[in-house]
Amino acid sequence: xxETFELLNALALMSNFVFxxxxxxxxxxxxxxxxxxxxxxxxxxxxFAHGDLMAFGTMVVVLVTYWLQAQGIGIDPLPTALLAxxxxxxxxxxASLAIDRTVFRFYRRRRxxxxxFVVASVGVMYVLNGVTRFIIGPDxxxxxxxxxxxxxxxxxxxMTGLAEGVTIKLSQGVTVVVAIAVVAALFWFLQRxxxxxxxxAYSDNEDLALLSGINPDRVVAVTWIIAAxxxxxxxxxxxxxxxxxxxxxxxxxxxxxxxxxxxxxGQPVGAIVGGYIVAxxxxxxxxxxxKALAYLGPGGWEPEGLMQILSTEYKFAVSFIxxxxxxxxxPTGIFRGKVIT
Amino acid sequence: MSIGNLSPLGMRTLGAYIGMAxxxxxxxxxxxxxxxxxxxxxxxxxxxMALGVNIQWGYAGLFSAGTVxxxxxxxxxxxxxxxxxxxxxxxxxxFNVLMSAAVLAxxxxxxxxxxxxxxxxxxxxxxxxxxxxxxxxVVRQFFDAGTDAIEAVDPALTGFLGGLNLPIILSWPVGGxxxxxxxxxxxxxxxxxxxxxxxxxxxxxxEIVIAVIKNExxxxxxxKNVSGLDRPxxxxxxxxxADWFLGWxxxxxxxxxxxxxxxxxxxxxxxxxxxxxGIAVKLCYAVLFTAVLVCLFVLAQKAxxxxxxxxxxxxxxxxxxxEAMGKDVTKRHLQTFILGSAVIGIAGAMLTTLDGQFxxxxxxxLRYTFLIWVMVIVGGSGNNHGSVIGGFLxxxxxxxxxxxxxxxxxxxxxxxxxxxxxxxxxxxxxxxxRPLLMGLVLLLAMRFSPKGILPEPVRADR
Numbered sequence: 001x002x003e004t005f006e007l008l009n010a011l012a013l014m015s016n017f018v019f020x021x022x023x024x025x026x027x028x029x030x031x032x033x034x035x036x037x038x039x040x041x042x043x044x045x046x047x048f049a050h051g052d053l054m055a056f057g058t059m060v061v062v063l064v065t066y067w068l069q070a071q072g073i074g075i076d077p078l079p080t081a082l083l084a085x086x087x088x089x090x091x092x093x094x095a096s097l098a099i100d101r102t103v104f105r106f107y108r109r110r111r112x113x114x115x116x117f118v119v120a121s122v123g124v125m126y127v128l129n130g131v132t133r134f135i136i137g138p139d140x141x142x143x144x145x146x147x148x149x150x151x152x153x154x155x156x157x158x159m160t161g162l163a164e165g166v167t168i169k170l171s172q173g174v175t176v177v178v179a180i181a182v183v184a185a186l187f188w189f190l191q192r193x194x195x196x197x198x199x200x201a202y203s204d205n206e207d208l209a210l211l212s213g214i215n216p217d218r219v220v221a222v223t224w225i226i227a228a229x230x231x232x233x234x235x236x237x238x239x240x241x242x243x244x245x246x247x248x249x250x251x252x253x254x255x256x257x258x259x260x261x262x263x264x265x266g267q268p269v270g271a272i273v274g275g276y277i278v279a280x281x282x283x284x285x286x287x288x289x290x291k292a293l294a295y296l297g298p299g300g301w302e303p304e305g306l307m308q309i310l311s312t313e314y315k316f317a318v319s320f321i322x323x324x325x326x327x328x329x330x331p332t333g334i335f336r337g338k339v340i341t
Numbered sequence: 342m343s344i345g346n347l348s349p350l351g352m353r354t355l356g357a358y359i360g361m362a363x364x365x366x367x368x369x370x371x372x373x374x375x376x377x378x379x380x381x382x383x384x385x386x387x388x389x390m391a392l393g394v395n396i397q398w399g400y401a402g403l404f405s406a407g408t409v410x411x412x413x414x415x416x417x418x419x420x421x422x423x424x425x426x427x428x429x430x431x432x433x434x435x436f437n438v439l440m441s442a443a444v445l446a447x448x449x450x451x452x453x454x455x456x457x458x459x460x461x462x463x464x465x466x467x468x469x470x471x472x473x474x475x476x477x478x479v480v481r482q483f484f485d486a487g488t489d490a491i492e493a494v495d496p497a498l499t500g501f502l503g504g505l506n507l508p509i510i511l512s513w514p515v516g517g518x519x520x521x522x523x524x525x526x527x528x529x530x531x532x533x534x535x536x537x538x539x540x541x542x543x544x545x546x547x548e549i550v551i552a553v554i555k556n557e558x559x560x561x562x563x564x565k566n567v568s569g570l571d572r573p574x575x576x577x578x579x580x581x582x583a584d585w586f587l588g589w590x591x592x593x594x595x596x597x598x599x600x601x602x603x604x605x606x607x608x609x610x611x612x613x614x615x616x617x618x619g620i621a622v623k624l625c626y627a628v629l630f631t632a633v634l635v636c637l638f639v640l641a642q643k644a645x646x647x648x649x650x651x652x653x654x655x656x657x658x659x660x661x662x663x664e665a666m667g668k669d670v671t672k673r674h675l676q677t678f679i680l681g682s683a684v685i686g687i688a689g690a691m692l693t694t695l696d697g698q699f700x701x702x703x704x705x706x707l708r709y710t711f712l713i714w715v716m717v718i719v720g721g722s723g724n725n726h727g728s729v730i731g732g733f734l735x736x737x738x739x740x741x742x743x744x745x746x747x748x749x750x751x752x753x754x755x756x757x758x759x760x761x762x763x764x765x766x767x768x769x770x771x772x773x774x775r776p777l778l779m780g781l782v783l784l785l786a787m788r789f790s791p792k793g794i795l796p797e798p799v800r801a802d803r
Contacts, residue, residue, distance in 0.1 A: 045537060046537035046538075046540060046541060048406070048540070048544075103784060103788075106788060113402070113536070114535070114536055114537060115402060115404050115536040115537070115540075116787075118404055118536070118537055118540050119404060119714070119718075119783075119787065120784065120787060122406070122711065122714070122783075123780045123781075123783035123784040123787065124780065124784070125780070126707065126711055126776040126777070126779055126780030126783070127776075127777055127780035127781060127784065128780075129776045129777075129780070130773055130774065130775070130776035130777025130778070130780060131777060133770070133773035133776070134770045134773045134774070134777060135770075137769070137770065137773075138773070251548070253544070254541075254544060254545055254548060257541045257544075258545075261538075261541070305485070309477075311556070313552055313555070313556045314549070314552055314556070316545070316548055316549070316552070317549050317552065319545065320542075320545035320546070320548075320549055323541065323542065323545060324530055324542070327530050327531060327534060327538060327542070328530060331534050331538075
């Protein structure tokens, strides 16, 4: 009986610090990586500006949320940000279409090399970064409101009688629910609608798609719209879960790229799987297992040290290591994405 | 060569250099010569970094997003070469750190042996994974014990291993080597795949290098900084006290000193000496940096005009054709990537030398990756003169952007009250104008002047 409790305690501890956070972080990464992978599949370049597009869209959501809060409008117990989300999405979509029109279309018409698009996207990244920081400043913004917890640690302990509690924040629940809904809608769109099929055809073989009368401008525009929608949703969920800080979003591009490449770049399913792989690895590698091992080991025993594989300062090194392993072992990624130019 | 013989591009190059020189001289007259020289020194370093990026981008079309990491590695070399070793730290944790390095070496050797001996397959994968895992924990065992002991040694002042106590100027080539080594590793992995993968991988390595130098305090004190580094030029104080220097100052300012005597004269002389010492030191740096720039420039130019350079251009312009002609594209890419990174590493070490301190917190990608990119693209990718001019001009603009931006915003909001929230917000936000402006400059340059100020020369068939 005692052993069972110890085991359950260890499980509760791990769910609280590893499983739940990684699941919600993974969902956020997956949504971001989906945008990167779609842009890659259709426009054929790695969009460095995606992280800052996320920051830009989220910034609009944050500002609208503040305004709504000041007006006393809310949807308690859900966070007000969900109400502001559509406005953020509209602004981000408009911005990304405007960027395509002013920056990328020119190179597309010239059939410039992919690397030129990458350089241009880095330029866009800094412009968006500057705009975001200019408007909202570089500091942390906390805009989450409504109920804080779905399950809090104390209730869980009382319910189960365990020493370790499991907390599920409302933002984590919202993240998972929204992510499932968005992904379902996206797959329905790609598989079932005419435009979605046109996008897949275009991504698979551009020339053949053009021959069969697909309008490339339309495909590209739809791609940017979807990317901006996904980016804003991902950014808002991340911001609700943690906090909104422009620089953090800039740093998110590395895990998002890693997720897209692990899954097989250009493959939507791959981006989702990749998002969870990166998130779970990151959390598991930087988690200190000391207490969990103490529960699992013989009574009274505690391991020396924190039993942490890498300290949290190096968490993005995890994305990098995953990236390196994939490039070395299977450059096409799990779902065989595009590798050769 | 008389000016009459110069090609239009040659004239343009000459014009660009003269224009830049005039701009700097203008600063000398308008602000002060000290300010102008500070600007010149940083311009020289920027030009070298731009040269490095131009080798990667202009010669070979390789996009690296991790320049900041290579510059930081150069800076790290400055500390590792010039600081005095700290015996207490070595005796406290040196053995464990060396042991962890030895175990790491054994681990790497073991990996190679496994690859050589075992046949590919599931068994090899399992053995490899186990070896790496076990090896990692053994390395960590020694490493953690060693570094904890080192960081505990007088943490307010040292807490790191120190360096080799050699002249700091040696760190310039060593910084280049360090950067080249890392570039080799990353290039091996990411080159030969899609061009975007190099960009993504270098972005990652750049961030990791910065994280390592910020957090590994046993190595170079991390964010606690190492200051008071060795200098390749005399100290201002020493100059002010040297008789020959004072004699020199007296001679330069003889007209101003004329007719003044006694204490007043001494005070005046001291004032002049103080100012001139600052100028003299900056001039010494400028001479050193110019020498390095000229050397690297000549080498880069020779390489570009050699058969090797012709091959690189052929690869850049048409990879498939070059490959069909029997050129090993991936190998050549690796070569140029390493060379360019080494040049950036050298410049990074020079920057730390000039600052006299190593401050990991200051390495940010906007300043050390993106800005250098803008320099190369605005200057003219593929043209080494263009990179130098781009380095000077963009650094100049970068330094002047903030006061200029603040001035413009001040002017725009002059109608608003002093404590108007809009005005306050805009003035606070002036600092964020930089990424915005530089992003716009890059996008506009790429769109409307893709060849840059000094385009790559069109080479006729011989």
